[in-house]
Amino acid sequence: MQTHTPRSLLPTAGLPLNEARILLMHVLGVSRTWLIAHDTDTLDAQAVSRFAVLAQRRVAGEPIAYLVGWREFMGHVFKVSPAVLIPRPETELLVETGLACLDGLEAPRVLDLGTGSGAIAISLALARPDAEILATDASGSALAMARANATALGAANISFWRGDWWTALDDSGTDFDLIVSNPPYIASGDVHLKQGDLRFEPSGALTDYADGLAALRTIVSGAVTRLKPGGALWLEHGYDQAQEVRDLLTASGLQSVGSHRDLAGIERISGAFYNPTLSSSH
Numbered sequence: 001m002q003t004h005t006p007r008s009l010l011p012t013a014g015l016p017l018n019e020a021r022i023l024l025m026h027v028l029g030v031s032r033t034w035l036i037a038h039d040t041d042t043l044d045a046q047a048v049s050r051f052a053v054l055a056q057r058r059v060a061g062e063p064i065a066y067l068v069g070w071r072e073f074m075g076h077v078f079k080v081s082p083a084v085l086i087p088r089p090e091t092e093l094l095v096e097t098g099l100a101c102l103d104g105l106e107a108p109r110v111l112d113l114g115t116g117s118g119a120i121a122i123s124l125a126l127a128r129p130d131a132e133i134l135a136t137d138a139s140g141s142a143l144a145m146a147r148a149n150a151t152a153l154g155a156a157n158i159s160f161w162r163g164d165w166w167t168a169l170d171d172s173g174t175d176f177d178l179i180v181s182n183p184p185y186i187a188s189g190d191v192h193l194k195q196g197d198l199r200f201e202p203s204g205a206l207t208d209y210a211d212g213l214a215a216l217r218t219i220v221s222g223a224v225t226r227l228k229p230g231g232a233l234w235l236e237h238g239y240d241q242a243q244e245v246r247d248l249l250t251a252s253g254l255q256s257v258g259s260h261r262d263l264a265g266i267e268r269i270s271g272a273f274y275n276p277t278l279s280s281s282h
Helices: 005-014 016-026 031-035 043-059 062-066 087-103 119-127 140-153 213-228 242-253 275-281
Strands: 068-075 076-079 107-112 131-137 159-163 176-181 227-236 253-262 267-273
Touching: 005 016, 005 043, 016 031, 016 043, 016 062, 016 253, 043 062, 043 227, 062 068, 076 119, 076 140, 087 119, 087 176, 087 227, 087 267, 107 119, 119 140, 119 159, 131 140, 140 159, 213 227, 213 242, 213 253, 242 253, 242 267
Parallel strands: 107 131, 107 176, 131 159, 176 227
Antiparallel strands: 068 076, 227 267, 253 267
């Protein structure tokens, strides 16, 4: 019977070395440092078998994050499953921009619409433990995952509400200093939905089953009545949607409309501020 060590097993996976390492680390429950230091240790047959199954699933296209059950975001480890979108590095720009909007505010109120895994809301909560944060999602499975992540990471200043966009909120206490969202913004029929990781992620978190702007329109149209004077709305959107989202923000009566580029130079998020004095002057 053939025996394997990490050194002999990793090249057999048919994967980039870094991906194969992540899967073997997951199977063994060890760190990268441990794996490198013990790369000539004999592996038991059960571990080899589990690794082979995961490697085959990865070769077939399943996302690494779903195979190992977690993804790092803003320096925190979030549990993920096929019930939620996998947090992506470019979405950290939304969190960083949101935090900048909260500078100088005491005990701000924040709303995250369509929270998914909770990555955005929880990252904001951990950075601003004085904030009161509401996170909504239409999916009960997503909210369960978000609650589990909040508990695991010690974010106690979040409440989770179930519902579709604004319908998740009741009529009380809906004035916010900051509203953020990473809504589904891929148009129905977009070829990207059949490529890469997107094939395995929840379609309702990716596409609005329309032109890619339906959820963005809903969020923008309802924001003015729910922002405090001086409050901000920031939205993630598609690589080619910035101008359309800016137009929506301007038409809604918000001010200081603008977009920020991610590290790839793509206009990734757009936002605006609510100044009722300026709004009433037009």
